[in-house]
Amino acid sequence: MSAYSIRTEVKHPSAASAVDWENLTFGRTFSDHMFVVDFDGQNWVDPRVVPYGPMSFDPAMSAIHYGQSIFEGLKAYKGADGKVRVFRPEMNARRLNHSATRMCMATLPEPLFLEGLYKLLALDSDWVYPAEGYSLYIRPFMFATEAYLGIKPSDTYRFMILTSPVKAYYQGAIRVKVERHYTRAASGGTGSAKAAGNYAASLYPAKLAQEQGFRQLIWTDAASHEYLEESGTMNLFFMKNGVLHTPTTESDTILSGVTRDSILCLAKSWGVPVETRRIKVTELQEGLRDGSVTELFGAGTAATIAQIESIRIDEEDFTPPPVEERQFSNKVAKTLSGIKTGVLEDSFGWVQTIE
Numbered sequence: 001m002s003a004y005s006i007r008t009e010v011k012h013p014s015a016a017s018a019v020d021w022e023n024l025t026f027g028r029t030f031s032d033h034m035f036v037v038d039f040d041g042q043n044w045v046d047p048r049v050v051p052y053g054p055m056s057f058d059p060a061m062s063a064i065h066y067g068q069s070i071f072e073g074l075k076a077y078k079g080a081d082g083k084v085r086v087f088r089p090e091m092n093a094r095r096l097n098h099s100a101t102r103m104c105m106a107t108l109p110e111p112l113f114l115e116g117l118y119k120l121l122a123l124d125s126d127w128v129y130p131a132e133g134y135s136l137y138i139r140p141f142m143f144a145t146e147a148y149l150g151i152k153p154s155d156t157y158r159f160m161i162l163t164s165p166v167k168a169y170y171q172g173a174i175r176v177k178v179e180r181h182y183t184r185a186a187s188g189g190t191g192s193a194k195a196a197g198n199y200a201a202s203l204y205p206a207k208l209a210q211e212q213g214f215r216q217l218i219w220t221d222a223a224s225h226e227y228l229e230e231s232g233t234m235n236l237f238f239m240k241n242g243v244l245h246t247p248t249t250e251s252d253t254i255l256s257g258v259t260r261d262s263i264l265c266l267a268k269s270w271g272v273p274v275e276t277r278r279i280k281v282t283e284l285q286e287g288l289r290d291g292s293v294t295e296l297f298g299a300g301t302a303a304t305i306a307q308i309e310s311i312r313i314d315e316e317d318f319t320p321p322p323v324e325e326r327q328f329s330n331k332v333a334k335t336l337s338g339i340k341t342g343v344l345e346d347s348f349g350w351v352q353t354i355e
């Protein structure tokens, strides 16, 4: 039974039949509807699913001026059985509230996040394309709406969910570079929040890296640049001497990824030893040099597993073993894809099926 009364304004006709599914570019096509709910200073009011479209705002809206803006990212999939499944959405609802707390914003009841999402997905189920590699990217986000130029936490907020049909994010393995100068997040800062400003600050260093032919940066810690952190949109993993390594998210500088958590759960269930701790760049570097690092990959919702084919550390390029030899990460990619599409048993209870 629904705890919230979510009003719905249906768009007619749906634009889904006009989509060029072969030529989708990530994040440029939007489904028919969006979920919207407002915080009036006291309560979340008027939850609604309405046709996707422009909105008007006061130019003094504080999100624009002082950056109280956070977001999430997850995906829905349609399996061979035609059912729409969404992967661990409660983790995103919880992480949104972690971000909201750090950014001094209103928190959102997690059931409201989930009910709004399920209602939106039920209405836009035709936007989840039932072919391999396709999914519906889901973008929940919240921003400050108070029209006031003084610096203070906004009294009012809007939470919304957009969805966008997508194909696989990265085609093939990627080249990355370890960043030793610029910083994504400092201890005591906002790195563990999915705050819009974190992404704004990473654009310039990422652009410099892209001009040098790298797809992504691997960030290092702000204080010494000696410890591995994560990538722009992914957590980092490597297999060394049969032990799966990933930097700890116990500090407040790394985003705690849902994919990362899922990989750690799978590894433990398969008896693969895992180390989550602070990891020096030199540990990875030495392992790449002596061959003890056998797999290297990024993990996140967009790509699930993005295999790293080459990594530049200082001035040296390293090439881990070929992707087809990487048993663990290939098995993870296949398993997660199977669970998300209903082909494999969901023994962890990760998937929510939309009725």
Ligand SMILES: Cc1ncc(COP(=O)(O)O)c(C=O)c1O
Binding pocket: 073, 230, 231, 232, 233, 234, 235, 255, 256, 257, 258, 259, 260, 299, 300, 301, 302
């Ligand atoms: C900075 C950063 N790290 C890691 C991730 C991976 O998180 P998830 O697996 O929840 O998508 C993301 C993507 O949301 C990200 O933006």
